[in-house]
Every structure is written in C-alpha cells, then in structure tokens.
Amino acid sequence: MAGAVLRGDEDLLTGRWGGLVVLAVVVSGCGNGDSMESFGGPTMGSSYSIKYVHRAGLPAPAEVQAQVETILDRIDRQMSTYRSDSDIERFNHLPADHCQDMPAPVLELVRVGQQLSQQSEGAYDLTVEPLLNLWGFGPQSRQEVVPSAEALTQVRQRVGYRHLRIEGEQLCKDAAVEVDFNSIAAGYAVDTIAARLEAMGIHDYLAEATGELKAAGRKLDGSPWRIALEEPRDDRQVAEKIIAVDHYAVSTSGDYRHYFQQDGRRYSHTFDARTGAPVSHALAAVTVIHPSALMADGLSTLLLILGPERGWDYAEKYAIGAFFVIRTDTGFVTRTNQAFERLSGAATQKKQ
Numbered sequence: 001m002a003g004a005v006l007r008g009d010e011d012l013l014t015g016r017w018g019g020l021v022v023l024a025v026v027v028s029g030c031g032n033g034d035s036m037e038s039f040g041g042p043t044m045g046s047s048y049s050i051k052y053v054h055r056a057g058l059p060a061p062a063e064v065q066a067q068v069e070t071i072l073d074r075i076d077r078q079m080s081t082y083r084s085d086s087d088i089e090r091f092n093h094l095p096a097d098h099c100q101d102m103p104a105p106v107l108e109l110v111r112v113g114q115q116l117s118q119q120s121e122g123a124y125d126l127t128v129e130p131l132l133n134l135w136g137f138g139p140q141s142r143q144e145v146v147p148s149a150e151a152l153t154q155v156r157q158r159v160g161y162r163h164l165r166i167e168g169e170q171l172c173k174d175a176a177v178e179v180d181f182n183s184i185a186a187g188y189a190v191d192t193i194a195a196r197l198e199a200m201g202i203h204d205y206l207a208e209a210t211g212e213l214k215a216a217g218r219k220l221d222g223s224p225w226r227i228a229l230e231e232p233r234d235d236r237q238v239a240e241k242i243i244a245v246d247h248y249a250v251s252t253s254g255d256y257r258h259y260f261q262q263d264g265r266r267y268s269h270t271f272d273a274r275t276g277a278p279v280s281h282a283l284a285a286v287t288v289i290h291p292s293a294l295m296a297d298g299l300s301t302l303l304l305i306l307g308p309e310r311g312w313d314y315a316e317k318y319a320i321g322a323f324f325v326i327r328t329d330t331g332f333v334t335r336t337n338q339a340f341e342r343l344s345g346a347a348t349q350k351k352q
Contacts, residue, residue: 019084036220039065043072052205053220075189079181092178099172116298117161123301125273129180130155138267156276186210187297203214214249243344249293253300254285281307287323287344
C-alpha cells in the first residue's frame with residue numbers, strides 16, 4: 001500500500017489496487033487563523049492518513065493524532081490476524097466447540113459479516129483465512145501455489161460462516177474456523193476515526209486507512225474533497241471519473257495487482273467461499289460509495305466476489321452505489337449504476 005506522496009500541489013492517496021486518488025490541494029493557512037493539518041503513519045500492515053481543517057478552539061493537532069492512533073492501536077489489538085496476541089487470533093487458535101469473550105467491536109464486525117454472508121448466499125465469508133493461507137495469500141502462507149484437491153477438501157472443512165455464533169458477549173465456533181476481518185476492519189477504523197473527529201468538533205476532514213476513505217465538509221479553500229476513480233493500468237494513471245465526497249465513504253476492491261500465475265492461468269486473492277477457490281470472472285475492480293465506510297469496505301469485496309453480472313444484480317437489489325471495472329480482451333470497460341451517480345451527484349464529472 002502506498003502512503004501519501006506529495007506531487008506539486010496535490011496530495012495523492014492510493015487505494016487497495018491503486019484505484020482511488022484523493023485530489024486535495026494543500027493550503028497552509030488563511031487569514032482567519034484556520035489551517036489545513038495532516039498526519040499519518042503505519043497501520044494494519046499498510047498506512048493511514050488524516051487531513052482536516054483546524055479552526056480556533058479545536059484540540060491541538062498533536063492531541064488529534066494521539067486520539068486517532070489510540071483508536072488504530074485498539075483495533076489492531078482486537079482484530080489483527082498478523083499478531084498472535086490479538087483477540088481474534090486467540091480465538092482463531094481455539095479448537096472446535098469453544099467460545100471466547102470478545103469486545104463489542106469484534107462482535108459487531110462478526111454480525112456485519114454474517115449479514116453479508118447470508119445476503120450473498122455464502123460467497124462472502126469471514127472464515128476464509130485457511131483458504132488464503134493454503135493458496136499463499138494469507139498471514140500464515142508459505143508460497144503462492146495451486147493446492148492439491150485433497151488439501152483443498154481438507155481445508156474447506158474449516159471454512160463456513162455458519163460455524164460461528166454469538167452467545168451474549170462470547171464468540172463461539174463449532175468447527176476449527178478462523179476469522180479474518182481484512183475485508184471490513186479498515187472501514188470500521190475509518191468510521192470510528194470519523195466519529196471521533198466529529199466529537200472533537202472537527203467537521204471538515206478526510207480520513208483514510210489502508211485505502212478506505214471517508215470525507216466530510218470542505219477543504220480549507222472551500223472546495224470539496226475530490227476522488228478520482230482510476231482505470232487499473234500499470235503504465236500510467238487514467239482517471240475514469242472524479243467525484244466530490246461529503247459525508248460519504250468510498251471503497252475500492254480489486255484483483256488487479258494481488259495475484260499469481262501458474263500454468264498460464266491467473267489466480268487472484270479474492271475467494272468465493274462456496275468453491276474454496278479464487279474467483280475467475282472478468283470483474284477487475286469495484287468501487288462502492290456509502291454513508292458507512294464499514295459497509296462500503298465489505299460491499300466492495302462482496303460485489304467483487306460475485307462478479308460482473310451477479311454483483312451488478314446485487315447492487316441494484318440493495319440500491320448500492322457501485323462503479324465496476326470489467327476486464328475484456330481489448331482492455332477495461334466501466335459500468336456505473338444510477339445509485340452511484342445519484343450519491344456522487346452533480347459533483348461527478350468525466351475527466352477529459
């Protein structure tokens with residue numbers, strides 16, 4: 001994940017597959033004492049970045065950063081699959097038929113994941129970590145390789161959202177499943193940070209973590225926060241649309257860069273839990289705009305799993321604003337639904 005890179009008067013923040021670029025003109029200050037503040041750093045194996053308009057009476061920038069990093073540290077301790085002492089990893093190491101007390105945010109994310117699993121008929125699933133490890137994409141993986149049919153059959157016995165249940169403040173399992181929050185944790189983090197900024201009186205901001213974005217209000221010069229949606233190309237950046245965002249989150253999921261090839265076939269890191277294998281359809285990336293960064297994060301992954309036809313139908317059924325990038329023999333084509341156009345509104349424009 002690329003961090004913030006200054007280029008002229010634009011601060012560029014790239015999304016998970018390089019599909020989002022935040023066009024934020026950096027202005028040092030105004031005559032009334034307001035200023036644009038920014039900070040960031042490493043988080044969740046990637047990076048985070050916060051930009052906001054500092055006005056008189058607001059907490060000092062150092063205090064704002066300290067509160068944001070406290071949130072990120074707490075989420076890491078609760079949900080990271082890359083540290084053995086996190087709440088979710090301690091649960092993942094439990095055998096079948098065991099329960100563990102969990103903090104409320106973990107249970108909240110499990111409930112969201114269960115909802116998305118049910119609505120996608122099991123295609124989206126929080127328990128795919130054993131599959132990710134088997135194919136070489138997970139935190140415990142050794143190498144990227146197509147597994148044997150026998151190994152795949154064995155691992156699939158440890159995958160399935162129906163093996164999870166919540167009992168009071170405990171998370172329980174009836175099979176040796178492992179939970180992976182990578183498809184929703186960053187979105188949850190952005191929502192939590194945004195809520196904290198609002199509570200501190202900061203109402204003009206852009207919050208980003210590992211490519212998940214949420215913006216509210218205006219920049220220092222009064223212009224909106226603008227995000228460019230890019231065509232996935234290695235040679236150069238090609239902006240398909242530029243949207244202005246206010247009190248909405250934007251999430252892009254794609255398989256364009258994280259994949260491997262074996263025997264002439266391409267295998268992406270996006271899995272359909274029902275088959276236990278990477279998806280093989282032509283949908284390269286999906287961008288979702290939603291009031292909740294948590295939901296935008298999860299829904300962009302869900303739509304990518306479902307593919308160009310079923311994903312489109314799902315977005316239409318639930319009125320999800322979605323921007324699809326579809327791979328063809330001659331390049332990429334894009335498709336945008338009415339919900340996306342409505343949510344981005346008149347601020348959406350085609351870049352010439």
